[in-house]
Amino acid sequence: MICVLTNHHMYDKLIQITAKSNVMMNELLKDHTYTRLGGKADFYVTPETYNQVQDIIKLANRENIAFTMLGNGSNLIVKDGGIRGIVMNLQKLADIKTVGNTMIAGSGARIIDVSREALKEKLAGLEFACGIPGSVGGALFMNAGAYGGEIKDVLKSTVVVNREGEILTLTADQLDLDYRTSNIPDNGYIVLEATFTLEHGDYDAIKGIMDDLTNRRETKQPLEYPSCGSVFKRPPGYFAGKLIQDSELQGKQIGGAQVSLKHAGFIVNRDNATAKEYIALIHFVQDTVKERFDINLEREVKIIGED
Missing domain, CATH: 3.30.465.10 (Uridine Diphospho-n-acetylenolpyruvylglucosamine Reductase; domain 3)
Known part of the structure; x- marks a missing residue:
């Protein structure tokens, strides 16, 4: 963990690059991920220009501080211990x-x-x-x-x-x-x-195609609960959701994390799950499908952060 002195030194450096409103200390990352999982970031930074992005990267290099890029958190699991150093989100570069x-x-x-x-x-x-x-x-x-x-x-x-x-x-x-x-x-x-x-x-x-795809998504995917979307890549010749369903895993729950009853390829945060529970369920699904069908399910979702 970075010491308090370093934290304030780094905060001062960051607000010299971008506005105070763009730099947050000890920001809870569960507020920025679709799964609603994740501990705190030491620094959560949302630059507004390309030059600010460059300067933040150069600062991280100069100060030898860890640097992590966060998208909008849709295909991501952040562990419960959060992320050390600088976490940068480019949500303000959205033109x-x-x-x-x-x-x-x-x-x-x-x-x-x-x-x-x-x-x-x-x-x-x-x-x-x-x-x-x-x-x-x-x-x-x-x-x-x-x-x-x-x-x-x-x-x-x-x-x-x-x-x-x-x-x-x-x-x-x-x-x-x-x-x-x-x-x-x-x-x-x-x-x-x-x-x-x-x-x-x-x-x-164009609208007809989009309306059809939106309808298919809304009727088949468990959008009513937080999730990371599709957890696993499609194994060659198979569908991950079908393999999980055929392994009788729909509804399987570890803590607050559950294999969706609506679409087996999704794991949902049903009831205030921790990242540890969510990841444990991913491993359980992988192990079960391997045991039943001798097929390795490869994660599509990225896991980052500290336990």
């Missing part, structure tokens, strides 16, 4: 603009909102994203997808900051986008913005 058939969106914009803006502009290609709760940055990080579409289908380029605080413009091909993966985490990139290439289309046709 979305349209130029012809391209859309440029800030990292902190919700990908749902980008898909809705595309609809307004009669642009097709992002319909699949109308139910994905993550940020643009998070969507690139894991090449988010749903209903047969994925980010790599429409991404043209991205602007990122590297570990040294330098801004780079990369094409989609330079990100090694594959099923629920990219090279963004390995390279330590932080996404600042993304440019999508879409196609001019018919408003009613």
